[in-house]
Amino acid sequence: MKWFLIFVTDNYRLNTKPDIQHIIRNELNFPNAYTTVGEHACGFYSIAATEPEYNIYLDDEIGIIGDIEIHNITELVGKLPDVQENNWAPEIIVKALYRKYGIQGVKYIAGEFSFVLMDFKEKATFLIRDHLGVKTLFWTKSSMGYFIASDLFLLKKYFDFSRIDYGYFQDFLDSGGFLDTSKTPYYHVFRVPAASIICLKGVMETNLRYWDLREVPEPVRYKDPYNYIEKFREIFEQAVSRRVSKSKRNAVLLSGGLDSSSIFVTAKKIQDIELKPFSAVFDRFQHCDEHELIEELLRKHKTSGSYVKMDNYLHFKGFPYNIPFSYEPAVSSLTFEFSYLLIQQASQEGFTNVLSGFAGDHLLTGSVYSIRDLLRKWNVKRAIQALTNHSIYTNTSALANLKKYVIHADVTADFYNRQSHHYRQFSRKVNHIRDYYKKEIYLQLQGTRTRIFLDRVIGAMFGCSVKHPFLDRQLIEFVYHLPVEYIYDPLFSKPILRAAFHEDLIPQIVNNVNKTTHVQFTCKSIRENWEYISKLIENTFVVEELCLISKEKWIDQLAKWRNGLEVTNNFYILLAIEAWMRNYYKKLESQYA
Template identity: 40%
Template sequence: MNWFLVSIKKEKEHNKNISIKSKIQNEFPLCEVEETVFQSHNINMIYATNQSIHNKQFQFGDLFIIGDIKIHNKKELISKYDLEYGQSNESLVIQMYKRKGIACIDDLVGEFSFVIFDKRYNRVYAIRDQIGVKPLFWVCKKDEYIFSSDIFLLKDFFDVQDLNYEYFGEFYERNGTIDIPSTPFKQVNRISSGHYVLIEEEKEVVSRQYWDLSDIRNEIRYSNESEYFEKFYEILNEAVNCRLIKGKYNSVLLSGGLDSTSIYSLAKMNEENSIASVSAVFDELKECDERDYFEELLMKYEDEGNYVNLDNKLMFEDFPNNIPFTYEPNVSSISSEFSINIAKVSVKKGFYNVLSGFGGDQLLTGSLYITRDHLKKLRIKKLFSFLTDYSIYTNTSAYQNMINYTLKPNIVKNFVRNESEYYKTIEEKLKKIPTYSKKELYFEISNAKAHLYIDRTIGGITGTDMNHPFLDRRLIEFMYKIPGDLRFTPEYSKYILRKSMRNILTPTITDRLNKTTHLAYTYKSLKKNWDSIIKVIEHPIIVNELGLISKEEWKENVGKWRNGLETRSDFWTLLAIEIWIKKLMRKVELN
């Protein structure tokens, strides 16, 4: 885990040093960090990490840079820009910037948020990666700009009680997926994914988008399917390997599904870097246990695996104190104990660099919307074949499926409220995307960002670095460019993944059709801890002050949640807002 903060005075010279080490350790008491500070005239840069710092360089002549930077296409960049090997990520970016200016960021593949101060022209650039894996926030004071990797590092520069109530409406409309400039705090701004902010003397702050998936127009067409499988394998393999580090420090959060097992198997094929697995298992809650799937794979690679039994390590213990506080509402934080328990064991075993299969569902699970594309291209026979087979496999109405997916498709209507501004925004965005398979992929990848907000909190608590190979920019762009049929067939989803990984997985996994859920685990957790849960949520702020839901609707859905029944689709989003505001109020009281 890396953290950073940079303060740039508009005119005056800095007269005091700033530290972030104490702030990090106050937030994450068990986190041991090293800090390095750089100061020059009107700029202060502070970088901290839970790993060793080796000769961190911030200044390159009249150029200054700080950030959390992981570049995954170094070889290509070195060749394209005719650079020397062995440079740090910061040095590489600066050398590119010298050659091409800020346009160089178009060539970056990786996960990054960083700030460049160009003293020659008194310009500040703050850049966030294309997918939004690394966060970046900023505050503007009277004579100072402050940028940071995390909101909590900015607490000296804003009032945590000065809430932006419009934000919660946005959070609700977007069902917990936030990638907009605003934050819960009026004075704190976010840089959206694929954007950079430019600050110049005596000019307005400008935010510019430099990458968006919907802008990609070229397509990939191969002569046969095997070529797609081979290329997909190549890109995913690179996405996995560039996220491994040298030594015995890597693990995969291994379940019995296609996504994590594919990452584990590809990592095992790499002889340079070792990989271990850490898995949740259940002896009592058999329906949640997946050992029947992944133990055969462990045998294939002569690996014993590391198990974490969660039968009695339940969620919602000491509710809501057990839910880690993040400086934004976070749907994933509600169930984060599950991941935290596994991550703690991984670190205890010495594996702090953790890979997960997150993003695989969003990237690779197509749907029957592909039939709309078949209709457009007059592939009538294929259209009816898909509709018929899918309806048989899922025991659903072929007629209704044709209405919903082929004749009157509306991808966002099931996920976004029709009257919301976000509905209009995303509807306009999807209009310029030519096919429904691409529209769906764009929407799914946009929603994948909701999970990423919890990674830094889990990392701080446990000492892990979380990595998600399926969110690799190269892989996302490849899937966007190829025919939609390769994501979905009526028989099963993730077609290209199943076919590409067949030789390195086991038939038990590649032929698997069902998906394990943890409903029994969630229900057991609710049943045991319900008395403490209901005390917190029975008088909700989201009803009384924010007006996001009626009292009656809230009471009804809380009852359904308690009894394991299906709740409204936005229930977890509402719950996340409710818990977050109450935890913030408690935090303010304690301070």
């Protein structure tokens, strides 16, 4: 985990440099960050990290500062003969790419990064974020110059925290709760979107997009179907291997589901690493519990795990003030306790490199819209089977499903409000994608931004680096171009993952068609803690200040949620916004107390 703050100016010097460790200690209660502070040709920098490793390169012409992990260094060095064999530091690779290809050289990197590249000779500053937005990057401008940081809280001293942009929350709601535009909740504070470069030069501020999944060339087609499974497994193993640490102890958040189990069995085969799974289990809530599956998998691989019993850790106790404050709303914060307690336990046992199965659902689940792709390929029998199975499983009309998923197929409408500019924007984008299962993957990946709360808030509180092998650029590019039958199966979700790891997993996991949910636990949490939640009925921000919903509809939705009935798709987004607003004003009050 790294945090950094950079000041860039042409004609101003700050008399005092901020104590970044002090800021982190106050915000995250994390006391032991390693820090380094220094000057560059146009200002200063300050970096903190959980390990004494920093990405800094400075000479008379170029400065590179930030958080950079490169996964394809060997491949890149082949393009860069001037790089010395004994000096493959990420910042050296970036410098060599910039000298050879200009700023567009970053598109060749496979990795996770957010950094600033300063060209002192050209008087240009580039803010660069990785392809999938795994690392975060923000900036603001004042009369003194530009302040750039890995996290919003590091910039708080340089903008007016008491003024929030109400338009942001309508955007957040319309985007489905995973906004990745330049907007933040604060005036004059901006995000660098994923796969983007912000160029600051003089008074000019330009945004360059350097990668788009739709434009990735299709890889080689295989005649033997088994080759797809072998290649998938090879790339997946690389994705896991890139994210384990040989210098730190590795934890796997193991649920007993297909995604996290595949990560565990893959990591288990890597030599010279210390690995331990951490799992949430239940005694009273049997419908939520996967303890038996986990135990059998661990016995097969002769491993012991660490368990956190969740029965007594109900959600919403003290809601919403129980939620750790983040500087943006996050839907995943509503049920943060699972991740919080598991990562806390891993940290207490000294396992600070954490592997998560997040994004496996986004990437590999497939979609009923794939029926349209099957019909286009004249695979009528399989298409009918898929439509029938879906109708039976969901207890819905086959005719209605035919109209929705085939005749009037509109994938974008499942993600965005048809009246919003997000719907229009992404409809235009996916219209250029022929296959409907690819449209689904493209849109699902927008939702992976929700993991930032887990990474930058909960992980940071315990000094843990949270890694997501399914958010590997090369893995995603390969999956995007797989034939539809490897993405969607009418009987089993994630067919290629099941095929790739069926020998390493146990049959109960491979053959399980029903994903374990926590409905029973959540309903109990709501009922037990309704005294806290019910306070959201009066003086409600989403109703009275932000005007995102009427009071009548808000009360109706809360009542349905309380009674276990179906709520609208945007209810949890509204609830996350309401929780965030209340925590924001509490934070604001404490600041001036």
